Amino acid sequence: MRDPATPTAETPTSAERDELRRQGILLTSIEEIYNWGRSRSVWPLQFGLACCAIEMIAASMARFDIARFGSEVFRPSPRQADLLIVSGTVTKKMAPQVVRLWNQMPEPKFCFAMGACAISGGPFKQGYNVLKGIDRYIPVDIYIPGCPPRPEALLHALMQLQEKIRGQRLTGPSAPPHLQAGAACDCPVPAFGGHDLEPPKNPALWQPPVLVRKEGA
């Protein structure tokens, strides 16, 4: 685990703090307790697109029990949600709605691309009607590979997100954009064009990789 505060000779490491906590002494900073609190109450948006949503629902039920990680409160409104789990195929017709939901969520917010379709379009990638990955339009924090991923994979992604939240700084240049003055937080919503979405991607978020390929490789 990454230590939120860089340990020096004066500041105790997180292992030492855990030891002290067991003895009844709580040494903390505002940053640590703030991140501790919000990393254990990540409320996902109640939103599913395709078969990956079934695995997401399974993760929220008793056998896998996402409540162990504090994320059982699936919110029916984006205004109350912290986490957008893009679970399933994003068609070009649905993509503007997904971006709109993302823009309606308050900061701090996080996004999972769950499954092959949400990551890249998956088996439908070269089709005329499927978006080639939701990261064309919104910033994705965690990619969960699988078709569909097991509920354990979703829980693992959630634990990785908790790690990420615990490591976040609240001040300075590495702070998340909503804590930096002047940083843009919402993403432009694409419009329906005659053949494709306009624009087909948000170049500020995603650029196609420049690829050098050898013939026959």
Add this chain to the structure above:
Amino acid sequence: METPDQIRDRLLARFPGASVAVVANPGPAAQHSLLLGSGEARAMAEFLRDSPGLRLDFCSNVTGVDWLDREVTDVASKTIPDPAGGPPKLVEQRTKRLQPGYLEVVYHLYSVELRHGPVVLRLRTGNRSDRVAVPSLTPVWRSCEFQEREVFDLFGVVFDGHPDLRRILMWDEFKDHPMRKDYVEPDDYEWEPTPHADVLAKARRHYPAAAPAAKEEPAP
């Protein structure tokens, strides 16, 4: 249940002069279908729904087929008598003609009441460009409504008499009909880790420097 030929004969008895034909399916399924002319199609559909021996009260499926222009070879054989008095010769004459393309709508009908089916109906448009209207069968079977909208959306068949003919899967601003065989998809290739077949051709078009044509290796 009656065979397609019997159903055709019943339709012809009820609608004399109507255009009805049985399209044979040569495959092992042998699911022959009835090709109805556009003029009387709706009246004939109502007859199929209401006539006591058929009672085809449920339309389970509507789909479209796109037939492109194709070249057909007609073979006509004729016998030519030998002027020398020998046995007459059999000569095959092959003529090529262009069969213009058309769009086809296929309906699968069942009877819930009499528990039989399917009876397959086909409707054809005049061509693929400007005479693309067929009568809608939504007034006869309500279950056709969304599926005819889908055929309109993806194939561009216009259903006369449909109560609400709009696109259903693609967005309203979309310009083309994606399930037509000559549909050209948007040129939105980005990158593919393992391209092959058509996708490899696209990769070469978009990354010509990265995927050069095969060069000859210098001999060692």
